[in-house]
Amino acid sequence: MARYRFHCTNGHECLFDAKGAELRVPASLTDRAQQVAQQAMRTLDDRTDWSEWRVAVCDLNGQRVLVQPFVSAGEESSPLAA
Numbered sequence: 001m002a003r004y005r006f007h008c009t010n011g012h013e014c015l016f017d018a019k020g021a022e023l024r025v026p027a028s029l030t031d032r033a034q035q036v037a038q039q040a041m042r043t044l045d046d047r048t049d050w051s052e053w054r055v056a057v058c059d060l061n062g063q064r065v066l067v068q069p070f071v072s073a074g075e076e077s078s079p080l081a082a
Contacts, residue, residue, distance in 0.1 A: 003060055004029065006036040008070075010052040015040055020060070029057050029066050037070040 005020040021032060033055040041050060050070040057066040 002026070004032075004065070005058045005060070006033055007056045007058065008036065008040045009054060009056065015043075026065075030068060033057055033066060033068040034071065037068070041070065 001022045001024050003020045003022045005017040007017055008015040017036070023029065023032060037050075037053070037055050040053070040055075041047070053070040055066075055068045055070070056064055057068070058064050
């Protein structure tokens, strides 16, 4: 099992994950990153534009292993514009 930290940023502001989370399967990183993004959006609920926000997933050595953009609940099921 490996521990990863899930930091959120828009390039100007940061929400640092000091504790991190242990995950057995690296494939679950994207699911956990999405959960972290949803929690950040609930915490900072005065915001309306999340287009610049990302979750940067890092291992305990500080190596970035994944960067995932925030996806709001409405965007998850909406079709792509042509």
